[in-house]
Amino acid sequence: MIIKATARCSWQGVSHDLPSTWEVVGSYGGWKRGQILVAEDRQPRLAISWNRHQARPDLDRTLVKVARRHLREAGARSIAPVQAWGPDAGAVAMVGGVSEILLAARWYPEARTTLIWRQLSAGGTGLLRRITDATTVCTDGEPVPWRIHGLDLTLEPEWRSEGLQVLAGMVRGVWFRYRNPRTVDHVLVMRRYACASLILAGAPLMTWLRRQADERETVTVLNDAVDQAGIVCEGPGKTLWRRLRGRREQRVLHAWLDPDADRLTVQETCGRGTAPICLRQQGPSPRCGTPQNQEAPGHP
Amino acid sequence: MTRGPNLDPERTQLALADGVEAHRTADGVLRLRGPALRPWGPMKALAWLIRAPKRIEVELDQIGTWVVDRLDRPLAHLAQDLAQHLKLSRREAETALADFTRMLQRRHLIRLVECP
Numbered sequence: 001m002i003i004k005a006t007a008r009c010s011w012q013g014v015s016h017d018l019p020s021t022w023e024v025v026g027s028y029g030g031w032k033r034g035q036i037l038v039a040e041d042r043q044p045r046l047a048i049s050w051n052r053h054q055a056r057p058d059l060d061r062t063l064v065k066v067a068r069r070h071l072r073e074a075g076a077r078s079i080a081p082v083q084a085w086g087p088d089a090g091a092v093a094m095v096g097g098v099s100e101i102l103l104a105a106r107w108y109p110e111a112r113t114t115l116i117w118r119q120l121s122a123g124g125t126g127l128l129r130r131i132t133d134a135t136t137v138c139t140d141g142e143p144v145p146w147r148i149h150g151l152d153l154t155l156e157p158e159w160r161s162e163g164l165q166v167l168a169g170m171v172r173g174v175w176f177r178y179r180n181p182r183t184v185d186h187v188l189v190m191r192r193y194a195c196a197s198l199i200l201a202g203a204p205l206m207t208w209l210r211r212q213a214d215e216r217e218t219v220t221v222l223n224d225a226v227d228q229a230g231i232v233c234e235g236p237g238k239t240l241w242r243r244l245r246g247r248r249e250q251r252v253l254h255a256w257l258d259p260d261a262d263r264l265t266v267q268e269t270c271g272r273g274t275a276p277i278c279l280r281q282q283g284p285s286p287r288c289g290t291p292q293n294q295e296a297p298g299h300p
Numbered sequence: 301m302t303r304g305p306n307l308d309p310e311r312t313q314l315a316l317a318d319g320v321e322a323h324r325t326a327d328g329v330l331r332l333r334g335p336a337l338r339p340w341g342p343m344k345a346l347a348w349l350i351r352a353p354k355r356i357e358v359e360l361d362q363i364g365t366w367v368v369d370r371l372d373r374p375l376a377h378l379a380q381d382l383a384q385h386l387k388l389s390r391r392e393a394e395t396a397l398a399d400f401t402r403m404l405q406r407r408h409l410i411r412l413v414e415c416p
Contacts, residue, residue, distance in 0.1 A: 262386070
């Protein structure tokens with residue numbers, strides 16, 4: 001049996017071990033419910049959806065319902081009986097078409113979450129079972145790893161993702177910190193750029209980072225190393241009312257280089273309260289789609 | 301939205317459009333100069349009024365120059381070489397190449413041809 005290298009991918013509290021040649025090509029939804037689409041080159045492979053809810057689901061009924069919805073799309077004609085994959089997991093096959101398409105579901109009682117994996121092309125039972133067995137889900141109260149498209153950070157449970165933008169050469173993610181369900185007191189923006197050597201154009205990292213400050217902002221250096229730098233930028237209030245009240249805006253920027261991948265990551269935070277420290281993970285940042293089999297230290 | 305025919309990236313390559321000249325500057329980057337524009341009818345008057353340029357001229361950056369220097373390769377190989385050159389993933393390289401090609405096509409500087 002050939003065991004492919006795997007890469008860990010974590011999004012919205014759900015962490016998967018996917019083959020390293022697979023990558024996430026679409027992400028939808030949020031913390032409570034959502035979906036990611038995974039592809040290998042130009043071949044769609046898997047759709048993984050999650051739904052957080054209190055009541056324990058009837059997995060057999062859920063599987064049959066989802067299978068019926070996607071029967072035509074899969075080119076299948078009928079649904080095979082549900083197979084149990086453990087006390088809280090099951091799978092069903094859509095048969096009758098060119099090849100067999102599988103659907104699997106699992107209930108995570110601690111996290112009160114149901115996950116459904118739907119094959120988008122035939123891939124066999126073994127790989128799907130390995131993926132479902134290795135998937136973990138964070139509860140609402142524990143620190144959450146966020147590992148997608150090269151971004152690799154672990155945040156406290158108050159942080160929630162507000163958006164992810166993936167462009168050629170840049171990935172940008174935005175997180176809000178909710179002190180209570182209605183109030184956002186801090187914003188975190190992570191940007192990861194390709195072609196770091198072209199961006200820096202020979203300038204030291206600190207010099208480039210200082211250029212990100214507005215001309216009206218005062219810059220204070222937090223740390224300055226060859227491959228990592230941090231500054232605090234303080235400037236006048238953004239609105240007239242804030243300026244009249246004497247309020248100032250402060251944002252903290254950290255930047256670090258990944259020389260092997262020629263990437264530059266910038267962490268920018270602003271808001272009330274204590275700003276997060278530099279979120280750089282030590283070690284190389286694994287990424288779905290690259291042939292590595294490494295875990296960044298500190299990740300379970 | 302119009303859809304063109306599906307092209308095979310293994311058998312399609314880029315080529316400079318007819319009448320487009322490529323000049324290398326002192327910095328080593330390429331400048332693409334399109335053919336003279338000949339507006340007609342009311343567009344001629346409008347072009348004169350807004351002092352539109354007589355021809356489209358675009359100066360490429362280092363990456364654009366690197367790509368245009370390798371137009372003799374099929375698109376799939378070009379994307380692969382670009383990914384290796386800039387340490388990008390295959391998907392990033394293809395997206396970047398597609399965006400770049402679209403920008404030049406919109407300015408009638410480049411066209412898609414079948415590989416010989």
